Amino acid sequence: MQKTALVCGAGGFIGGHLVKRLKSEGFWVRGVDLKFHEHAETEADDFAIGDLRDQRFVREVVDQRFDEVYQLAADMGGAGYIFTGENDADIMHNSATINLNVLDACHKRNIKRVFYSSSACMYPEHNQLDPDNPNCVEDSAYPANPDSEYGWEKLFSERLYLAYNRNYGMECRVARYHNIFGPLGTWQGGKEKAPAAMCRKVAEAHDGGSIEVWGDGKQTRSFLYIDECIEGTTKLLRSDFAGPVNIGSDEMITINGLAEMVIDIADKDVSVHNIPGPLGVRGRNSDNNLIKEKLGWAPSQTLREGMEKTYAWIATEAKKRDNQK
Ligand code: NAD
Ligand code: GDD
Incomplete structure (x- = not known):
């Protein structure tokens, strides 16, 4: 059946x-x-x-x-x-x-x-x-x-x-x-999360320019x-x-670190400008001991690998959007 x-x-x-x-x-x-x-x-x-x-x-x-x-x-x-x-x-x-x-x-x-x-x-x-x-x-x-x-x-x-x-x-x-995070996720409009927002902002930025990142950028997260x-x-x-x-992933990174990673992936000359914004908790990371114990499994892919695929998709979507204007 x-x-x-x-x-x-x-x-x-x-x-x-x-x-x-x-x-x-x-x-x-x-x-x-x-x-x-x-x-x-x-x-x-x-x-x-x-x-x-x-x-x-x-x-x-x-x-x-x-x-x-x-x-x-x-x-x-x-x-x-x-x-x-x-x-x-x-x-x-x-x-x-x-x-x-x-x-x-x-x-x-x-x-x-x-x-x-x-x-x-x-x-x-x-x-x-x-x-x-x-x-x-x-x-x-x-x-x-x-x-x-x-x-x-x-x-x-x-x-x-x-x-x-x-x-x-x-x-x-x-x-x-x-x-x-990943391809086919929300990347604009106000509901997007930090990984997609960073990719969009970097894709839209010109060499020599900057991107806005909420908070002091020292807040931490992990992204799966x-x-x-x-x-x-x-x-x-x-x-x-x-x-x-x-x-979740247990590879914790600061939000400015995430922004810098995307800038590096895009190979652009862009700086980070921290501005006030909605912040949420100061730090967060997945603890994966229980999932390992109960399922004998936990995520293992690096953040960088996922961000490379996500940046490529969002940069293409942003280009398509701009061509339709
Ligand atoms: P998403 O917003 O892309 O998908 C949620 C879907 O629910 C949307 O397509 C929306 O149209 C639909 N929906 C909302 N209200 C509805 C309604 N009344 N009737 C029918 N459909 C309705 O979000 P996602 O990232 O795919 O998240 C999926 C789930 O995982 C959610 O419960 C979310 O809270 C949870 N979650 C997501 C994340 C994340 O980082 N993406 C993190 C923690 C928890
Ligand atoms: N979204 C977004 N956009 N966040 C930014 C930006 C930006 O341009 N610049 C900096 N940040 C910072 C936020 O201020 C926050 O401190 C951090 O990046 C992470 O923001 P989000 O990715 O938007 O959300 P979150 O991690 O606080 O919460 C998300 O994850 C939860 C699960 O861990 C949300 O998506 C929740 O819905 C989800 O349940």
């Missing part, structure tokens, strides 16, 4: 890549999203356009016993979207409603295996004040103190999925993604290339471990 999968958020960055991966494994795939993918044709066998906040629509698309369900749909973005405070009510309402609807429909259809994408943004701010030594070990989550409403919604939804495991015998799996995110995602869903578990 051909296996079946449902990908919620299939019109987005990670969902789009996941559909491709599941098709290459021979699955029949249904994608669901508010919109089609902006950067690529979908490979899904069936693609339902609709709003997962609408319970009736959710019950229509969760219309069979899928072997695997991936719930990636969310109201999300980078620092310029989630840390300004202006989108807090929408983020909490939209994402929580999607999770409540999708999970309950899966339960009613007797679907067991559901993947949920939480975020490193749920970790307490007080453990991420030192840029050189942030603590993102899974069991440091409580007492809870995320620095954004986006993080609080993720924490609530993590608990929701795990409650369905306990009370209804489901096999939900919860990952905490740490800043995922999309292929490794997809590998970790499918591995976790098919494992016996419910999580929550980090899916």
Whole structure:
């Protein structure tokens, strides 16, 4: 029997890549999203356009016993979207409603295996004040103190999925993604994250010019290339471990360091100009001990390898955009 999968958020960055991966494994795939993918044709066998906040629509698309369900749909973005405070009510309402609807429909259809994408943004701010030594070990989550409403919604939804495991015998799996990047991701418009923003700014810069980077540039992060995110995602869903578990890179870098890396990749004579902007936590890095222990796997690709591919894609997209003007 051909296996079946449902990908919620299939019109987005990670969902789009996941559909491709599941098709290459021979699955029949249904994608669901508010919109089609902006950067690529979908490979899904069936693609339902609709709003997962609408319970009736959710019950229509969760219309069979899928072997695997991936719930990636969310109201999300980078620092310029989630840390300004202006989108807090929408983020909490939209994402929580999607999770409540999708999970309950899966339960009613007797679907067991559901993947949920939480975020490193749920970790307490007080453990991420030192840029050189942030603590993102899974069991440091409580007492809870995320620095954004986006993080609080993720924490609530993590608990929701795990409650369905306990009370209804489901096999939900919860990952905490740490800043995922790569080709076919959002690279302009305000929701882009630092890796894509740096690539776009450098691609647009002229030799002798500069790029603007928010903050003093000494804040730290780690960034995970999309292929490794997809590998970790499918591995976790098919494992016996419910999580929550980090899916992220442990190669930490300062944001100015990231900018310099992109400038070097582009081989341009460009300088970094630090300006005020939305910042988020001071430091963050994935702790990969638990994923190694439970899945016998952790990401290993270097940041540079992923950034080279991402820069090449964004530079091409930026050129296409400029030619259309
Ligand atoms: P994305 O924004 O590219 O994809 C999310 C998709 O959900 C979008 O295509 C959007 O249209 C869709 N969506 C939003 N509201 C919807 C609704 N009401 N009905 C139907 N579809 C709706 O984001 P992504 O980077 O692919 O992230 C996927 C998931 O991973 C999200 O849950 C996100 O919070 C989580 N995550 C991502 C990262 C990252 O760095 N990309 C980090 C941590 C967690
Ligand atoms: N987006 C962006 N754009 N960030 C910039 C820029 C810029 O032009 N310049 C500097 N930064 C800095 C931000 O101020 C922040 O300190 C850091 O780069 C990282 O920003 P993002 O990549 O936008 O977000 P984040 O790492 O704080 O949070 C992201 O990762 C989470 C998981 O780890 C977000 O994408 C969340 O949605 C995600 O859950």
